[in-house]
Amino acid sequence: MPSNQPQTIYLSDYKVPAYLVDTADLRFELFEDGARVHSTLAFRRNPDCQENQETGAPLQLHGDSLKLESLVLNGEAVAPSNYNVSDELLTVNQVPQHFTLQVVTWIEPQNNTRLEGLYKSAAMFCTQCEAEGFRCITYFPDRPDVMARFSTRIEADKTAYPVLLSNGNPVEQGDLSDGRHFVTWEDPFPKPAYLFALVAGDLLEKQDSFTTMSGRKVDLRMYVEPRNSEKCEYALDSLKRAMAWDEQTYGREYDLDIFMIVAVDDFNMGAMENKGLNIFNSSCVLASQETATDMAFERIESIVAHEYFHNWSGNRVTCRDWFQLSLKEGFTVFRDTQFSGDMGSATVKRIESATVLRTAQFAEDAGPMAHSVRPASYMEITNFYTLTIYVKGAEVVRMIHTLLGPDLFRKGSDLYFERHDGQAVTTDDFVKAMEDASGRDLGQFRLWYEQAGTPQLAISDEYDESAGVYHLHVKQTLPDTPGQTDKQPQHIPFALGLLGSRGEALALALSADELASGDAPQERVLELTEASHSFEFHGLSERPVSSLLRHFSAPVRVSYSWTREQLLFLMNHDSDGFNRWDAGQRLAIDVIQQMIGAPKDVTVDARLVGAFRHLISDADLDQALVAKMLVLPTVAYLAELTDGADVPAIHRARRRVLKHLAIALRDELVACYRRNIDSGPYQLGPEAVARRSLRNTALAWLLLINDEEGRSLGLGQYRDADNMTDRMGALKAFVNSGYDDDRAATLNDFYQTFQHDPQVVEQWFSVQAASRRTGQLSHIHALLEHPAFDWKNPNKIRAVIGAFAGQNLVNFHNPDGSGYQFLADQVCKLDDSNPQIAARLVSPLTRWRKFAPEYSQQMQAALMQIRDKENLSGDLYEVVYKSLA
Ligand code: ARG
Ligand code: ZN
DSSP: OOOOOOOOOEEEOOOOOSSEEEEEEEEEEEEETTEEEEEEEEEEEEEHHHHHHHHHOOOEEEOSOOOEEEETTTTOOOGGGEEEEEESSESSSSOOSSEEEEEEEEOOOOGSSSOOOOEETTTTEEEOOTTTTTTTTTBBBTTTTOOOOEEEEEEEEEEOOOEEESEEEEEEEEOTTTEEEEEEEOOOOOOOOGGOOOEEOOOOEEEEEETTTTEEEEEEEEEEEEGGGGHHHHHHHHHHHHHHHHHHOOOOOSSEEEEEEEEEOSSSSSSSOTTTTEEEEGGGTTOOOEEEEEEEEHHHHHHHHHHHHHBBTTTTEEEEEEGGHHHHHHHHHHHHHHHHHHSSHHHHHHHHHHHIIIIIIIIHHHHTOOOOOOSSSOGGGGOOOOOOOIIIIHHHHHHHHHHHHHHHHHHOOOOOOHHHHTTTEEEHHHHHHHHHHHHHOGGGGGGHHOOOOOEEEEEEEEETTTTTTTEEEEEEEEEBBBTBBBBOOOOEEEEEEEEEEESSSSOBSSHHHHHHHOOSSSSSSEEOOOEEEEEBOOOSSSSOEEESSGGGGGOEEEOOOOOHHHHHHHHHHOSSSHHHHHHHHHHHHHHHHHHOOOOTTTOHHHHHHHHHHHHHHTTTTTTTHHHHTOOOOOOOOHHHTTTTTTTHHHHHHHHHHHHHHHHTTHHHHHHHHHOOOOOOOOOOOOHHHHHHHHHHHHHHHHHTOHHHHHHHHHHHHHOSSSHHHHHHHHHHHHSSOOOHHHHHHHHHHHHHTTTOOHHHHHHHHHHHHTTTTTTSHHHHHHHHSTTOOOOOOOHHIIIIHHHHHHHOOOTTTOOTTTTHHHHHHHHHHHHHHHHHHHHHEEEEEGGGGGGGGHHHHHHHHHHHHHHHHOOOOOHHHHHHHHHOO
């Protein structure tokens, strides 16, 4: 067992902080060989800490990789006998009730490859403090329930670092000797240290402004490296839309005079909501028509909104401890998905959310790292920035919204913000506010926060012709997860519709009386609270077709024995767009599963071909929805649905179906392509996005079957594209096609054209790493050797290694085990420089139990090899040990 085995931290051990910090005055001296941090902290005993009131506890401050240069208490050096420094803590044994502590530390941002705390990205200094990065800057009670008013003075060389930023408002600036200068910032809002930020660099400033609902003018500023000057507009526009939306939808107004966004190339995650100074991964904020795909634009809009929304859901009201992470993340993801739905198509957004959830979150919830939305323990908190916390957490908030309805939900959020403004609180406080505002009892609902695992609904039905009654039976079970068995039924909102034989919506009368009243609605949200329920629907003259779990009203698995006829019927007639899409997915899954290992003479169900023909040909259908319906379920999702999965076999079956469809619908695809060619200027609206999506799907299918007309359409599209969606669509189609020469030529041209743009080079890497054809191991190794690859840059690592292991499933699951071995090698290598990224990348291996024995044994062996690495980080330790347990 390695010596650095991390401690497990339990929610049940939570204690209020012994000391509070009223003010934190920081002074940073930034140099090329390091930085000196002067910190002046005003402490007092916490009146809520019983123990400390009575006896006077020692002061314990977190610290990580710091060199302590001096320690002064109330103006006097602390005697060596009165303090102690370990790897993780600075302890001062005797302190008075109130005191000022001055701490000077020396750090080396230029050598910080973990990208936590203060580090350098290219020539600029920047920070990432969530969750526990502030302790890499200076000694501090680095926990979210300690909130202080910060002031920050930054001193640096004026030529190299003309721009010096921190949280709040700039209050003073001036020149110093030796060509240096300083800027002082003050943040009037008390905040936890994880929201602290600092940026210093030679950055270009883009200005804009927003007038809030109360008429205050807020300066909006975006800071980027000068070469990115033309890539700021979309983020700034998204920001203004988000600010207006949050006023209208939640009554939330921005609270400082200035709001800043900074783009940074080296960043572990997507972005960070530091108070007044949001810092973004470049790939999540910079975009232009020529360099960003429609999907990237969509992602940018939602992440800019997400970080902005955190100003209330996260910053004004923050988390008491990191077990409550979903308090801010789940709620904020819910808010950003509502926003995206309102900006575009709510149905399409719902399909995208459900896809992520069902493909990846369900897998996480069924795997060795499964945890509840409010976990009970963790070793390394950075491992808990998970899909469960973010997207399942958002689903939980969404269910509250469904149960309460929009008006009571808004009353609840108003109460939550008002009651807890300036506080650090828990998910329970959130639910309580919703209860108090609505009068609803959410007691059982709270289990969604406590129990891990995905609920399964087994549904059956029968129709009683003589009585005209339709019976629907729903059984709920919740699988065991690590450390949790014998779970209780949860409170599940289950939206239902019934369709008559002509596709018409039927009334859902739960009793004869309701039937007689004539008031029965055409859609109901049934509330499941027991292990099993039976519902009766009256007044039905024929057997209806059920539309189950409309809009994916709860994050659950549904099993029901649909006939293919029923699925085709729902695809065509359901008034719920989500369930039309879902019916198509279920039909395709059924057909693909039937093809796994099937003999050559088994043909693809002609009804699937017919359904797709209709989708491709009928221009009157909602084209945005059609674009989604044409995407076959991914290999990842098909594998998630299978126990003992054989990925190459699933891949072959899926391809067989895809090729069959492409051959059968060849003429329709060409027609669809031509119908959707844009003649006018580039636009970003949902209609234009749907056209590009349809056209590029058609192209991809045509190239999959080596269609010559498709080839010339593709070459033309690649050459003439005025936007990245079309250029990348064509490139991707060639990369996945059998046209070897065209593939090589387009890849080469693409690199030559965009080699100076890191965001585009990332896409160039990942399209290759994710492809069946270019993503064999020899090619992946070549990509790692490519001059544009950079082991210090998380985006490049994700674009190659992450895309290979996460998206190129057929090559990753090579039966010879080489894909697993490759990932293990890279993870071990990365663990020494950036453990947080290493622990994230390893995740495909942790799912080893899902796969057929010849695969799972080799995956397990790869994990063991990582386990035995020297100096295994705490981050990787937790993931690897839990997956092998
Ligand atoms: N709070 C950020 C967000 O909006 C995520 C930051 C997480 N960073 C980290 N190093 N774990 O989602
Ligand atoms: Zn967030």
